[in-house]
Amino acid sequence: MASAPDGNGYWLVSAAGQVHAYGSAKHHGDSPDSYRGTIVDLAATPDGSGYxxxxxxxxxFSYGSARHHGGAARSGSDPVTGITSTPTxxxxxxxxxxHQVSPNGDARFFGTLLLDEAYDRKYPSFTGTVGAWGGHTNGRIPSSLLCRVERGDHRLRCDAATALLALDAAFREEFNETLxxxxxYRSYDGQVRTRGRWCQQRMCYKAAIPGTSNHGWGLAIDIGSGVNSFGTPQHEWMRQNAGQFGWIHPLWAQQGGSNPEPWHWEFTGTG
Known part of the structure; x- marks a missing residue:
């Protein structure tokens, strides 16, 4: 539901994508017949000339004067539940x-419920800590304590996942693409498999000894989008800005380090 600018009307949208305009609200179109999932919400432009x-x-789906700015960079299978316009x-x-928020266009990221006091009270023993947390061993952390990021089954500790979402929003604002x-997160068995693949190529040093990787704490990511190559504008941007969001490029992974990996970044906390 969205209100008309003058307060004398509103729009309602059905789960099938039909838009019903009432009062001073003007109809600008219905959603197409083909879409994924169900239609869940509508947001109007500030002047009501589109939605x-x-x-x-x-x-x-954009109608009238509303311009398309991309869709949600959501995590896993969690559905989008709402949308609201920026003042412009x-x-x-x-x-x-x-509880994630996905900004698009000139919308900025300001935080999510994952960072509020209720979350800190729920997980007081490990929020913001680096290394071992929650009383679990490396690579054997219950999935219920991890939050999905990106598509698929990528997971991180929840404060790291939220910080990554904020970092992604800033990256998209700069490069108009998702990070x-x-x-x-890499389970212990996953670490064994990764180490084994490198050892088969006689390059065991390319993967941490199983049970010692920061991937096993849900506090490390490997990323592409141009960041995975030294000297690119995307990599340089990360070097200059990732720290604001609690992410660092460890010395060993930097250019000239003991095992250069431009794609590998680790979460050290935003406090």
């Missing part, structure tokens, strides 16, 4: 069921 419709899968009408925020994640 956006969002599906649960994060798709955006040049962007919007989409809300995901796991693509290729690896995150």
């Amino acid at each position: 956006w419709i969002t599906s649960s899968s994060g798709q955006i 009408g040049e962007g919007y925020w989409q809300v995901v069921a796991d 693509r994640v290729t690896d995150t």
